[in-house]
Amino acid sequence: MIVRSRSLTQIGRYSKYKRWMSSVSTRKYAAVWGNGDFGRLGLGCLDSQWRPKLLRTSSFSNQDLKSIACGGAHTLFLTEEGHVYAAGLNDFGQLGVSGNDTYIMKPIEVSGLEKEIIQISAGYHHSCAITVDGELYMWGRNSNGQLGLGKKAKGAVPLPTKVECLNGLTIKKAALASEHSIAVTDEGETLSWGRGGCGQLGHGNHSSILGFLRSSSEYTPRRIKKLEGVKVKNVAAGLLHSVCIDANGSVFVFGEKAADKFGFGNVNDAATPSIVDELPCSEEVACGGYHTCVVTSGGELYAWGDNENGCLGIGSTNAFHLPERVQGHLLRSPIDKVSCGWKHTAAISEGNIYTWGWGGSNGTFSEDGHSSGGQLGHGSDVDCANPTLVSFEKNVKPLQVSCGFNHTGAIVETVEF
Numbered sequence: 001m002i003v004r005s006r007s008l009t010q011i012g013r014y015s016k017y018k019r020w021m022s023s024v025s026t027r028k029y030a031a032v033w034g035n036g037d038f039g040r041l042g043l044g045c046l047d048s049q050w051r052p053k054l055l056r057t058s059s060f061s062n063q064d065l066k067s068i069a070c071g072g073a074h075t076l077f078l079t080e081e082g083h084v085y086a087a088g089l090n091d092f093g094q095l096g097v098s099g100n101d102t103y104i105m106k107p108i109e110v111s112g113l114e115k116e117i118i119q120i121s122a123g124y125h126h127s128c129a130i131t132v133d134g135e136l137y138m139w140g141r142n143s144n145g146q147l148g149l150g151k152k153a154k155g156a157v158p159l160p161t162k163v164e165c166l167n168g169l170t171i172k173k174a175a176l177a178s179e180h181s182i183a184v185t186d187e188g189e190t191l192s193w194g195r196g197g198c199g200q201l202g203h204g205n206h207s208s209i210l211g212f213l214r215s216s217s218e219y220t221p222r223r224i225k226k227l228e229g230v231k232v233k234n235v236a237a238g239l240l241h242s243v244c245i246d247a248n249g250s251v252f253v254f255g256e257k258a259a260d261k262f263g264f265g266n267v268n269d270a271a272t273p274s275i276v277d278e279l280p281c282s283e284e285v286a287c288g289g290y291h292t293c294v295v296t297s298g299g300e301l302y303a304w305g306d307n308e309n310g311c312l313g314i315g316s317t318n319a320f321h322l323p324e325r326v327q328g329h330l331l332r333s334p335i336d337k338v339s340c341g342w343k344h345t346a347a348i349s350e351g352n353i354y355t356w357g358w359g360g361s362n363g364t365f366s367e368d369g370h371s372s373g374g375q376l377g378h379g380s381d382v383d384c385a386n387p388t389l390v391s392f393e394k395n396v397k398p399l400q401v402s403c404g405f406n407h408t409g410a411i412v413e414t415v416e417f
Contacts, residue, residue, distance in 0.1 A: 026413050028064040028399070030055040030077055031392065034375030034407030035360070038073050039105025040088030041407060046105065048360075050374035050381065052392055052410070059107045060085055065411050070341070070404030071122030071176075076129075077107055082116030084129050085109050092125045093158025094140035112160045113137060123176030123237075124405070129160060134170030136163045136183060144179045145219030146194030153219070165220045166191075177237035177287070182244075183221065188231030190244055191221040198240040199271030200255040202226065226272045227252065238287030238340075244273065249281030249297055278323050288340030288403070293347075294323065299334020301326040301347060310385025311343045311357030317385060328386050341403030344375050346410075347387065351397045353377075353410060354387035360406060373406045 031052040032041040039046060042055055055077075057063060063079035074088030074095060085107035086095040095101075096110040115131040126140030126147060137160040138147040147153060148163045174183040180194030180201060192201040196217045199205070202224040227244065230252075234245040241255025252273035279302060284295035291305035291312060302323040303312040310317050313326045337348040344357030360373015360381035373381050377390040392398070395415040402409050 026415055027057065028066070028080065028411055028413050029057065030065050030068050031396075031398075031410045031412050032075070032407065033377040033409075034404070035073075035373050036407075037372075038089040038103035040070075040073050040075050040404070041409075042075060042077070042085075042087035042105070042107045044106045048372075048374045050377070050379050052377050052390060054393070054412070054414075055107070061109075067120060067400055068402050068409040068411055069120045069122040069127075070402040070407055070409045071127065072124035072178075072405045074122060074127070075404065075407070075409055076110075076120045076122050076127055078117060078120045078129075082118065082132065083109060084113055084117050084120055086127070090158075092141035092156045094122075094125050094127050096127060096139040096158070096160050098159070110160060119173065121174050121176045122402075122404070123181070124178040126176055126181075128174050128176060128181070130171050130174060134172065134186065136166055136171045136174060137161060138163060138181070141179075144195035144217045146176070146179050146181050148181060148193045148219070148221045151219045163221065173235060175235045175237040175242075175287075177242070178239050180237060180242070181221075182235045182237050182242050184232050184235055184244075188233065188247065190224045190227045190230075190232045190235065192224055192242065193218040193221045196271075198256045200237070200240050200242050202242060202254040202271070202273050204272045224273065234283070234285055236285045236287040236292070236340075238292065239289045241287065241290075241292070243285045243287055243292055243294075245282050245285050245294075249283065251276040251279050251282050251285065251294055253292070276323065284335075284338055286338045286340040286345075286403075288345065289342045291340060291343075291345070293326075293338045293340055293345060295335045295338050295347075299336070299349075301335045301338060303345070309343045309358035309383045311340070311345050313345060313356040313385070313387045315386050326387065337401060339401050339403040339408075341375065341408065342405045344403055344406075344408070346390075346401045346403050346408055348398055348401055353390040353392075353398045353401055355390055355408065356384045356387050358406070359383045375403070375406050375408045377408060 033049040036048040067078045069076040077085040117129045119130040128138045170186040182192040231247040244252045254273045256270045281297040293303045304320045333350040346355045355376040359376045397413045400411040
C-alpha cells in the first residue's frame, strides 16, 4: 500500500507538471538599447535607452523574431517566417522601403523580398538579405560599389536588388562594413567588393600608370584569389579590414590597417589574406571599427586592435597588436556569440550578455553634455574596460546580439504563462 501510495503521488505530480508545461510558451522578441537618433531602435521615438527595452511582436505583425542586425544608424529585423523589417536612418535608402522618408521610427517591412529570407546584415549605410535558395539582395548607399551591382548602378539604391552576377552561386553568409562587403558561398568560396583603397577586399595591390601601388574598388563581387582552395565558413568586415575563418578554424586577416595597427604581415602584403598563427582553432569572428574579436572552438574569446574606450575588454585602453584572451567574468563559462560595434563589444555566455567599451559619454557626436549612447546597456553612458553583465527582465534568455555604431540589439527568448 505504501509503495502504491507513492506511485500515485508521483503520478499526480507528473500530471501537474504536464499541465504546467502545457501552459508555458516561449516567444522571441527583439531587445534594443543605446542611441535612439533617427528612430534606429524601432521604439517609435528618438529617445536613447540606457537599458534593454523589448520590442513586442505587435511591431512585426505578431511574428516571432529570428535575428537582428544593427548598422550605422539603422536596424534590420528578421522574423521566423523569413520577413525583413527595418527602422532608423534612411538617407541612402538603407531601410529598403518605398517612399521618401529620411528616417522611420517604427519597424516597417522591407519592400520587394518575395522569397523567404534566412540571413540579414547591416553596414554603415547599406543592407543585405540572403534568400533560402542562396540569392543575395542588396540596397542602400553604393558610393564605392559596395552593393555589387556594377559600375552603372546608381549611388543609392533604395529597394532590395538582386546581385545578378552571382547567379549560379549559392550565398550562405555576408558581412557589410562601411563601404565594402564580403560573402561566402556554400562551397566556401569567398568574394568581396566595394571600396578597396586600404586592402580590405583582399585582392592585393595594383600598380597605377605612374607605378604607384593602389588597391582599387570593385563594383561587382570578385573571388579572393589567395583564398582559392580554402573553404571559408565565417566572415566579418571592419571599417578598413576583413577577417575570415576556414573550415579548419584558421583565421585570415587582410587590410592595410590590419598591418599598421594589428601587427600581422606588413603594409606591402596586407592587401591579401594573412593567417593569424597565434590563435587556437576558431569558430566565430566579429570586426569593429579598428578592433577584432574571435571565439575559439573551446569557447574562449580573443581580442586585438585599437582599444580606445576599452573595447577589447582587457581592463585597460592599451592597444594590442596580437590576440589577447579576454579575462574576467567571461572565463567562468564558454562564449557562444560575439559582436563588435564602432568602439564597443558584446558577447553571449550561457544565456547572459556582457558588454564593454564605449558607453557614449564624451564620445563621438556627444554634444552639450548629452549622451550619444548608452549602447552598453548598463544604465549609464560610462565607458567600461571589462566585460560587464547586462541585466534583463526575469525569464529572458538572450539568443543573439548585434552591435551597431552606437546602439545594440539582441534576440531574446521569453517564457510566458
